[in-house]
Amino acid sequence: MPRLTRLTPDTAVGASRDLLADLASRHGHIGDMVSTMAHSPAVLGGYLQLSRAMGRAKLDRKTSERISIAVQAQQGCGLCLEAHVGAARAMGVDEEEIARARAGTSDDPAIAAVIALALRIYREPTSITDEQVAALREHGYSDRALADVVGVVALNVLTGAFNLLAGLTPESDTGA
Template sequence: MSRLASLTPATAVGASKDLLAELVNRHGQVGDMVAAMAHSPAVLGGYLQLSTGNEASETQPMIDLGLRVYREPASISDEHIAGLRAYGYGDREIADVVGIVALNILTGAFNLVAGVKPDEPDR
């Protein structure tokens, strides 16, 4: 059982109501985590922007950056960024990696606090 009530377009207010209504119109429903995030329009809006605005690159230098951002962000140096640029990555791709890591931290932490269990993968 979720620790935070799930909101719907009918029970949410303000920006959250609009965001949930748009999601329901597009997908038919929303998951428990998103419905609980609707208590904070800032969290819900930020989560949706991060989750729809980022496409992860699956090449090793970007994976290494993501791990470094997660594990030891203070260790990222000008040389690390210059190395990514040498592979052809620009500001957007580098910023996207930070957003993806933040999205995953937000998702995991929110689920733990709200008591939302992740959906089981389709088998």
């Protein structure tokens, strides 16, 4: 059961009202996470900006979704995990690769290496080694792509932690 209430453009105030009204006019529907984030204009605005920015990431979307699955499997946000699994399926990622991503790996060594990096960033960023970064470069990852991994992880930490605090689950969600 949700712990925080959803807000609408009519019930939100200030900057949150403006952000929700803009989203409603552009998309027609505002999902539970976004409408609940509206309690904090700083969190909502930050989420929207980071989400838009990560849409321009250098990482391949299929890889980003597998990273998101791996992080959310660790973090425990069922709502986020379900959303990222659905997105991965829609992009053609097969069920075996989705299962591997949940386990923090991939059949593709380059993707397995970047997922391992993402999980280190999530769990223990001080454990990242020069050798690990060099190995990622050998797999073809640029500095920009490696920096983007941090953004993907940060976005997942934000959304997952928020949903867990707010009590948002796949059963409680009324839309994206």
